[in-house]
Amino acid sequence: MSKATIREFRSEDLGRIVTLWDATQVPGREPVYGLSEVLASCHADEAVVAVGEDEDVLLGAAVGRAAHEQGWIVYLGILPEHRSQDLGGRLLDALERRLAAHGIGTLCSLVPSHQPEALAVFTDSGFALEHELRYAERRIPVQGRDIALLRDLGGRILPRGHWDAVGGMQKEKELLERRLVMPLARPELAERYGVVPPRAVVLFGPPGTGKTTFAKAVASKLGWPFVEVFPSRLGGDPAGLAAALRETFSRIAELEKAVIFIDEVEEIAAHRKGDPPSPLQGVTNELLKIIPDVREQSDRLLICATNFIRSLDSALLRHGRFDYVLPIGLPDDAAREAIWSRYLPGEVATAVDVPALVAASAGLTPADIEHAARRAAQGAFERAALDEDGTEHRALATEDYLQALRSIRPTVSEEVVADFLEDIDALGRM
Structure with a gap:
């Protein structure tokens, strides 16, 4: 079975939406929104569709509208023979990205109680069930002005399934989930037991072992924006690398939440030595000043990755800067x-x-x-x-x-x- 492609709704899809609607209705049961409302929202609001190799047939569709600070899902339908695929979650993610541009804060849906399979799609995609009306809500991680700021920083929201897509490596995944994800995702429970959520960690291991993949997986699991800082790109700033690094972190601090990732951190934080000091020593000093600032901010996680942990400046690895120094080895x-x-x-x-x-x-x-x-x-x-x-x-x-x-x-x-x-x-x- 070919992998479905998600794209935006086109006017020529209107008849296909009707066909999909007919194929997904339960006889004798009234839908929350009628066909006329769905078709109207396809034109006036936001809609995405899933297609296979044959674009004449829609495998699924998600339609929504923005109302003040809430986005409402008007229709989510998937052909019965394709419900085993992860189409529902992918359609919801694509629709959320389009509705987020309207400044909404939550994405909501009313799901009929006679459609447990539809309800499962929402709960599997991170929606929380509210009240007896089967009201499903998912908080959008980036809202309002943060959308433009995240775009300027080169950051993004990663697909929610990224964590589960990391096959194997159960030892590493369990360690990251227990040490990083759980305290950050459940801060009230962590506080009750005196656990301080981590603010900065180092991932180390041989080249190519997936440290970047794991950093992205953590951001995906938390549902936080992922911002990768590239020192090599900042080096061209007229103010210098150290000043550009400080400015970048100041802008990241304006985001409500963020996982900040610096790969190959040894390039800017190697052992300081030599007389006179090298230009990079000033960058290392700046990074040492930035880390305490990050640690004072809630809903932040700085992840630094290195292939050569022995080359890092000893001051960087002292207790109080990084909560954990975690190994990532070769794939099992x-x-x-x-x-x-x-x-x-x-x-x-x-x-x-x-x-x-x-x-x-x-x-x-x-x-x-x-x-x-x-x-x-x-x-x-x-x-x-x-x-x-x-x-x-x-x-x-x-x-x-x-x-x-x-x-x-x-x-x-x-x-x-x-x-x-x-x-x-x-x-x-x-």
């Missing part, structure tokens, strides 16, 4: 299986010996595995393209992938892995 068996499933074409996935590929890719990063998968696919494509006799071409097989794995050089050496394990004991703070 379950994670490698999830990565392989992402890159195996659907028509060959069932014929390939995935456990063999998982075993053969031990010690590889996600990028290594992606490279091997693409190399095997490219080889098969070239054989088919250059074969001019018109015979039926052999499909991709397990050996194609194993051969590709044998031909690549792992990103992470055994020496780097050994250093990483030592760093966990010496510098990790969990």
